[in-house]
Amino acid sequence: MKSVMAFTFYAVRKMLLGGSAYYLWLACLGVLIAVGISGYHEQFVHGHIVTNMRDPVPWGIFIGTYAFLVGVAAAAMALAVPGYVYHWKPIKDIVVLGEIIAISAVIMCILFVMADLGHPERFWHLLPIVGKPNLPSSMIGMNVMILNGYLVLNIVIVSYFLYCSYVDRPYNKVLFMTLMLLSIPAAISIHTTTAFIFNVLPARPYWNSAILVPRFIATALCAGPALMVLAFQILRKVAKINIEDEALNKIVEMMVIVLFVNLLLFFAEVVTEFRSATAHTIHMQYYFTGIGGHVGLVTWAWSGAACNITAFFLLLIPKTRKNRIIMNLSCALVFVGVFIEKGIGLVLPGFTPGTLGELYEYSPSRVEVMIAIGIVGVGMLVFTLLSRVAIPLTFSEPLDDNGGITATRGEPDSYRPDPMGI
Amino acid sequence: MKGSEQKKNTEVTQTKKQAKMQDSRSVSRRNFMKAAGVGAGALIGLPRDADAFDLEEYFQDHFTELSPEEIERTIERLERKYSKKYGKAVTVDTTGPNDDVLFGYGLDISRCIGCRRCVYGCVEENNQSRDPQIHWIRVLEFDNDEVIRNINFDEGDPFYDHEEAPAPGKSYLPIACQQCENPECVKACPTTATWQEPDGIVVIDYDWCIGCRYCIAACPYGARHFNWTEPEIPADEMNPNTHYLGNRPRPHGVVEKCTWCIQRTRHGRYPACVEACPVGARKFGNLLDPDSEIRYLMEHKRTFVLKAEIDTKPKFFYFYG
Numbered sequence: 248m249k250s251v252m253a254f255t256f257y258a259v260r261k262m263l264l265g266g267s268a269y270y271l272w273l274a275c276l277g278v279l280i281a282v283g284i285s286g287y288h289e290q291f292v293h294g295h296i297v298t299n300m301r302d303p304v305p306w307g308i309f310i311g312t313y314a315f316l317v318g319v320a321a322a323a324m325a326l327a328v329p330g331y332v333y334h335w336k337p338i339k340d341i342v343v344l345g346e347i348i349a350i351s352a353v354i355m356c357i358l359f360v361m362a363d364l365g366h367p368e369r370f371w372h373l374l375p376i377v378g379k380p381n382l383p384s385s386m387i388g389m390n391v392m393i394l395n396g397y398l399v400l401n402i403v404i405v406s407y408f409l410y411c412s413y414v415d416r417p418y419n420k421v422l423f424m425t426l427m428l429l430s431i432p433a434a435i436s437i438h439t440t441t442a443f444i445f446n447v448l449p450a451r452p453y454w455n456s457a458i459l460v461p462r463f464i465a466t467a468l469c470a471g472p473a474l475m476v477l478a479f480q481i482l483r484k485v486a487k488i489n490i491e492d493e494a495l496n497k498i499v500e501m502m503v504i505v506l507f508v509n510l511l512l513f514f515a516e517v518v519t520e521f522r523s524a525t526a527h528t529i530h531m532q533y534y535f536t537g538i539g540g541h542v543g544l545v546t547w548a549w550s551g552a553a554c555n556i557t558a559f560f561l562l563l564i565p566k567t568r569k570n571r572i573i574m575n576l577s578c579a580l581v582f583v584g585v586f587i588e589k590g591i592g593l594v595l596p597g598f599t600p601g602t603l604g605e606l607y608e609y610s611p612s613r614v615e616v617m618i619a620i621g622i623v624g625v626g627m628l629v630f631t632l633l634s635r636v637a638i639p640l641t642f643s644e645p646l647d648d649n650g651g652i653t654a655t656r657g658e659p660d661s662y663r664p665d666p667m668g669i
Numbered sequence: 670m671k672g673s674e675q676k677k678n679t680e681v682t683q684t685k686k687q688a689k690m691q692d693s694r695s696v697s698r699r700n701f702m703k704a705a706g707v708g709a710g711a712l713i714g715l716p717r718d719a720d721a722f723d724l725e726e727y728f729q730d731h732f733t734e735l736s737p738e739e740i741e742r743t744i745e746r747l748e749r750k751y752s753k754k755y756g757k758a759v760t761v762d763t764t765g766p767n768d769d770v771l772f773g774y775g776l777d778i779s780r781c782i783g784c785r786r787c788v789y790g791c792v793e794e795n796n797q798s799r800d801p802q803i804h805w806i807r808v809l810e811f812d813n814d815e816v817i818r819n820i821n822f823d824e825g826d827p828f829y830d831h832e833e834a835p836a837p838g839k840s841y842l843p844i845a846c847q848q849c850e851n852p853e854c855v856k857a858c859p860t861t862a863t864w865q866e867p868d869g870i871v872v873i874d875y876d877w878c879i880g881c882r883y884c885i886a887a888c889p890y891g892a893r894h895f896n897w898t899e900p901e902i903p904a905d906e907m908n909p910n911t912h913y914l915g916n917r918p919r920p921h922g923v924v925e926k927c928t929w930c931i932q933r934t935r936h937g938r939y940p941a942c943v944e945a946c947p948v949g950a951r952k953f954g955n956l957l958d959p960d961s962e963i964r965y966l967m968e969h970k971r972t973f974v975l976k977a978e979i980d981t982k983p984k985f986f987y988f989y990g
Contacts, residue, residue: 294898294921295880296801302894305882365880365895365922368727372860372879379731379877381861387883388859449979450853450889529823603807603844603891604822 254413261639262632269635276628283621286614287362295365297614303601304609308619309363311590316352316359316626317394317441318467318589323349323401324434325472329497331427337494342427343641344482345475346405347633349434352471353398355626360391362618386447390440397433404430405637412640438463445597452527453597458512463589465509469555470585472502473578480575482634488642499574503562506581510559513552513588533606534596541599543608547591554584731861732874732913744913751911751918755902759909761917764935766868772929773869773963774940775952775972776843777990782948783808783834783841790945791845794930795916796908798900805927806845806942807891813838820975845942846871846892846927847975847983854926857887863924868935869956869984870928872914878923885924889976890983896921929953956984 290297300307326345330338361367372378373391380388404426411418442463445454476495483490520531532538534548558580560567567573600606611619729735729743744761751759788806797803809825825842835841852871855863862877863884885893899921911917912932919925930940934953943951954963963986966972970988 294896296898298897301897302885302891305885305895360881363881365882365924366878366920369860369877369879372731372862372877379734379861381856381858384856385859385883387857387881391859444883448853448857448887450887526821526823598886600823601891602822602889603809603827604825605827605891 250414251410254410257413258409258636261636265635272631273628276624276631279624280621280628282617283619283624286617286621289614290362290618297612299609299612299615301607301609303605303607304595304598306363306594306598307609308590308611308615309359311594312586312619312622313356313359313363314441314445314463314593315470315586315590316356317437318463318470318585319474320349320352320356320397320437320471321434321464321467322352322471322475324431325468325475325498325501327427327431327434329501331424332431335497337491338497340641341475341479341490341494343405343408343637344479344634345471346401346430347630347637348471348475348478350398350401350405350633351626351630353394353401353437354629355622356394357398358622358625359619362622386440386443390437390444393433393436393440397430397437400426400430400433405633409637409640435464438467445593450602451597453530454593456516458516462509462512462516465505465512466585466589468505469502469509469581470589472498472505473581473585476502476578477575477582478630482638486634486638488638496569499562499568499578502578502581503559503568506555506559506562510555513555529600530596533599534592538600538606541606541608543610544591544595544599547587551584551587551592554580554587558584726876729876731877733864747913747917751909754918755904755907755909757904757907757909759907759911759917762910762912762932762935763914764912766866766870767935769955769957770868771956772848772934772984773954773956773967774848774929774985775954775963775966775970776985776987777950777952778840778842778987779989780948780950781808781841781843783810783829783836783839784947785834786945786947787843787942787951790941791927793906794908794933794941795927796900796902796911796918797925798896798902798919799906800901801897803894803896803900803925805892805894805925806843809842809844810836811840811842813840842987844890844892844975845985846929847890847981847985848927848929850982850984851980853887853889853979853981854884854893857883859883866914870914870931870934871926872928872931873924873926874914875917875919875923875925880922880924882924889979889981893924893926895924950990 298307323342323345326338326342329335330342361370364370373380373388375382375392380392382388382392404423407423407426408418439460442460445451446456446459449455476498479490479495482488517531520528529538533541534544537543537545558577561573561577561580562568568577595609599608723746725746730739732740735743740763744763747761748759751761785806785808788804788808791797791806792799792802792804795805797805807827808829809822809827810829811820811825815821815824820842829836829839848869848871850865850869852865855865855871859881860877860879862879863871863873865871880895882895885895896919900919902918907918908916910932912928912935915928915931930938930942934940939953940951943953952962952966954961956963956967958964966988967986970990972986972988974983974986
């Protein structure tokens, strides 16, 4: 109990104290969050009428970004498999960072849903026992359960791992491996149920296709790793930690394969839609070609596809893949491409035209953009704070705030804390 | 003799005990939420009787789980609130479904002239917001030859704006909630805030809806509408005869839809749209009554339902008279 208190104290201290660069960064995030709060205040006072969502397009960038971020939360899974199923050391080192990205992403997901709800204060109606959730029929109900379960699981894994590391005691292998392995099907479940939210609706032919589920998982395993590769290189620079190039290369190699699967599924969908050319093709037509002068998404559609295809070839060819600059550029392209494909190209064309043929072209309002910026700020803040705590405990040779190397590398699986970092 | 009496007594006590236990279980759940809420409210300094945030309303259970006393209290509270807001005596009805009644609706598309009197009759009866406008009924305008071949919704225009209707060469298709037997919206709702009553009407508990709009995404008929802001109804136009599950004033941030005028039809009256239609295109009745007009139409006219391929089984039948 005493050591738990000490660990908590250490964690809070780590989060609150830092150099001036750290405070400057926190201040920047504070500005983003303040923008979000002021946007949300406006929405709270006037209602969702300050967004550009309306009855024909009842969901906009909140739910689009939500679907995208559920995918980013796959980051953890993409590392847990090579790290803990295949016990590959360079990746094992960074699994905890992947879990922290997952935690931040899921927290952003929950905030996006809360921002979307007309009555967020009634959230307890969704909970079992106190509320009246419609399970298993409602896919949003299922998704809420599983997403929160995934969040709790990741928080438990990360805090248990860091705690053991702090008290310099090897973790309970059976318990830890069980949780870690459980997080893999849990990650697949969050994508599956998120895809189910859309594809089980017969009213919306654009989504009503079983291929949406594997597409969700494929896009997830592209966006998550792409973000990690970029974030880890930044962390490596800023926190001066040892993340091996080999680990990054391996992540990128895995990503290329999944990116190919994603492009294949996407291609299959496009051919099926346009070759059969039924009345249901109109949604994809709207996305790629526009309908009668309504061309709001056409530029997005083609640039999204271009991002993904370009990145695929750049990462496929070993010569360009091994060039660090091109690799980073490609990862950025994948991240942007998947955001367009999922955040914009998934939700909006499904609603355009509406079930009775209304063609309402949605683009986010100022308030929606402000709220989204704020939520992303919160996500980055969560990631910053948690990695502040995690990095000295996970990596053997961190430079502490005084600039000294404080610990030596331990044996694999017995992670040492950073005794002077307190 | 004495033994059996005693046994009987114990049985009675046992059932009473069980009833009490059940009662206390649901009560304790509510009380817990309520106590937690009042505590939290006190902590953040919310006044106990705040107008904007009513704690009793906040911790109110799902409508189907309220006890008769709780329903009575809720209705009293709502009537007081609405009467104060609109400056007239507003009643909130909770009449349940009648036995042996399953409502059905018929619409003669060869008669409809696209005048939209039903749309505005509905707005007045059901207290829809005037600003921004919410319409539960939507009338689509089609080219004549288009609609004869096939109803393609992408060809329909809900926003036609002529001086006079019908316009030459045009036909009209009014659409509202189809009161499906297999309702997609009910399956979608994550909180069970919308459900199908035994008389076939799909209703919403506006005090339970969290406003996620998943039902809007799920409805194939565009029948569900969201209150994007506080709905505005002029006090003198507000209809004071309301039903809890129907036309009582809605808060912002919840979904609403046609209930076939539950406040009227459960008392044996026609829905407002049926009365408003100047050409008698709209028919309404009990599908379980073999002598009803709706049954006659179904047996003698060529009827069809919208989007039959989705198999939502609408109880709203279109026919050519």
